[in-house]
Amino acid sequence: MIKPNEVADKAALKESENYAFRVFLKNNADPDELDEQFKRLHKELFSEYDCSKCRNCCKMFRAVIPSEDIEKDAQQLGMPDEEFINSFLEYDDSEQAYKTKNRPCNFLNNGDCVLGEHKPEECRLYPYTDQPDRLFSLLSLIESAEVCPIVYEMFERLKKEYNFKKETQTILLMKIIGD
Ligand code: SF4
Ligand code: SF4
Numbered sequence: 522m523i524k525p526n527e528v529a530d531k532a533a534l535k536e537s538e539n540y541a542f543r544v545f546l547k548n549n550a551d552p553d554e555l556d557e558q559f560k561r562l563h564k565e566l567f568s569e570y571d572c573s574k575c576r577n578c579c580k581m582f583r584a585v586i587p588s589e590d591i592e593k594d595a596q597q598l599g600m601p602d603e604e605f606i607n608s609f610l611e612y613d614d615s616e617q618a619y620k621t622k623n624r625p626c627n628f629l630n631n632g633d634c635v636l637g638e639h640k641p642e643e644c645r646l647y648p649y650t651d652q653p654d655r656l657f658s659l660l661s662l663i664e665s666a667e668v669c670p671i672v673y674e675m676f677e678r679l680k681k682e683y684n685f686k687k688e689t690q691t692i693l694l695m696k697i698i699g700d
Contacts, residue, residue, distance in 0.1 A: 522674055524670070525574070525575040528577065528668065528669070529667050529668070531673065532673055535666070535673075535676070538680075539676055542679075542680055542685055543659040543663060545683065545685055546656060546679075549683070550683070552654065552656040552657075555656050556653055556655050556656075559651065559655045559675065559679075560651045562679070563671075563675075564651070566671045570670075574632065575669075575670060576629060577670070578647050578669060579628075579629040579644075580624065580626070580629065581624065581668050582624070582626070583623070583624055583626060584620065584641055584643070585613075585618050585619070586618070587618065587619075588619065590641060591619070597636055597637060597639050598636075606619065608627075609621055609622060609628070647665075648662070648665040648671065648672045649661075649662075650662070650671070662676075663676075
């Protein structure tokens, strides 16, 4: 598995290949089958990975804190709602939601989220690789491959499963022969 501090550079080198793979999947993959492949890889790769040694996602994104979470999050940290908001959050007009003030996220502490089981749903779901309709979310997954070592690895394994390089080489060869 690629190291967390290497994923941005390595993914940048793969960027054009990943976009070509997206086009390939759009033209060749069955949506349900692709969802199953992502789900299988998600289960397999996360089961043997310790996210506390990475936390790239918490370092690179500001978390969205839904208004309905504020009371329980403030309780988790033992403070009144208003103090919680003033200390850690700011309102993002474009998203019409509270977000953490800083990057890395204010709630990241020694590789753990201090919100514990109350962490926002979008953090629990990230990188969304076990969610449905992945064929229609490939652009955001390519972006995640620049942050998350697991997503990076998934793309590499899927390319092998789809014989991606071989396929593209064959198409190129056929084009050359055709010319
Ligand atoms: S979800 Fe991905 S980016 Fe976030 S900590 Fe786990 S491996 Fe790292
Ligand atoms: S709220 Fe917790 S899980 Fe979400 S980005 Fe912040 S530290 Fe990470």
